[in-house]
Amino acid sequence: MCGDLMVYFKFLGTGGGRYVLISQVRATGGAYLESGKLRLYIDPGPGALIHSIRENVKLSKLNALFVSHNHADHRTDTEVIIEAATNGCTRKKDFFLIGSKNVINSVDDYHKRACSGVFALSPEESVKIAGCKLTATKAIHTEKTCIGFVLEGKEKIGYTADTLYFSKLTEIFRNCDVLIVNCTVPRNPYKHKEIEYARHMDAFDVAKFLHEAKPNLAILWHYGISLLRADPEKIAKGIEKKSGVKTLAVKDFQEISTN
Numbered sequence: 004m005c006g007d008l009m010v011y012f013k014f015l016g017t018g019g020g021r022y023v024l025i026s027q028v029r030a031t032g033g034a035y036l037e038s039g040k041l042r043l044y045i046d047p048g049p050g051a052l053i054h055s056i057r058e059n060v061k062l063s064k065l066n067a068l069f070v071s072h073n074h075a076d077h078r079t080d081t082e083v084i085i086e087a088a089t090n091g092c093t094r095k096k097d098f099f100l101i102g103s104k105n106v107i108n109s110v111d112d113y114h115k116r117a118c119s120g121v122f123a124l125s126p127e128e129s130v131k132i133a134g135c136k137l138t139a140t141k142a143i144h145t146e147k148t149c150i151g152f153v154l155e156g157k158e159k160i161g162y163t164a165d166t167l168y169f170s171k172l173t174e175i176f177r178n179c180d181v182l183i184v185n186c187t188v189p190r191n192p193y194k195h196k197e198i199e200y201a202r203h204m205d206a207f208d209v210a211k212f213l214h215e216a217k218p219n220l221a222i223l224w225h226y227g228i229s230l231l232r233a234d235p236e237k238i239a240k241g242i243e244k245k246s247g248v249k250t251l252a253v254k255d256f257q258e259i260s261t262n
């Protein structure tokens with residue numbers, strides 16, 4: 004972690020995928036992360052702004068916004084979060100926009116100009132924010148420029164973003180203190196096929212990945228409709244048993260602190 008003795012997360016949504024997005028049976032507002040001096044917003048899907056206001060997340064204090072890829076359940080509220088962080092684009096302070104190439108290309112110049120730095124990162128490229136180093140990580144997803152991150156300060160925090168399992172994933176995220184994993188489906192029979200919704204890890208992939216990567220704590224989110232029907236808590240228990248890694252199925256608006 005970066006400066007203090009605690010990492011704090013607030014989840015403004017835990018849903019993902021097309022049916023959860025359009026039904027909002029789980030919110031899709033992404034997550035807020037605080038660590039030392041860093042205030043980072045992650046993947047502002049639809050509802051990010053409204054849920055943040057309702058849950059009293061201080062968006063005006065953000066140092067950075069990270070948007071993993073240009074799919075609606077991850078990026079819809081990007082511009083309004085930029086506005087909230089910059090007093091309606093009137094205050095250019097230390098506020099970075101970091102995202103996949105396709106996300107950065109999709110944001111208009113007016114909102115880019117409101118940020119003090121705009122970074123379209125490729126895997127393994129890094130940026131320093133508020134005393135932490137954020138390094139983009141590779142993802143294999145239908146949005147080809149999709150990235151996750153590893154955030155390093157006193158603690159190491161990983162975010163896989165939407166991706167298939169691939170062997171290098173373990174190496175990239177090895178020994179994180181906290182690892183946020185997008186676990187969208189309980190079982191994915193289509194993962195080797197070139198179809199739109201197939202590029203996600205299922206519960207079997209996540210168990211294998213966590214067993215190898217060995218974080219202190221894994222947090223599951225980005226539940227698709229089939230995973231919700233299968234019960235995220237039950238899925239998390241199964242993954243914990245198989246992987247030997249403490250695994251939480253986070254709920255909408257839940258807060259998590261590392262100590």
Ligand SMILES: [Zn+2]
Nearest residue numbers: 072074144165
């Ligand atoms: Zn996606």
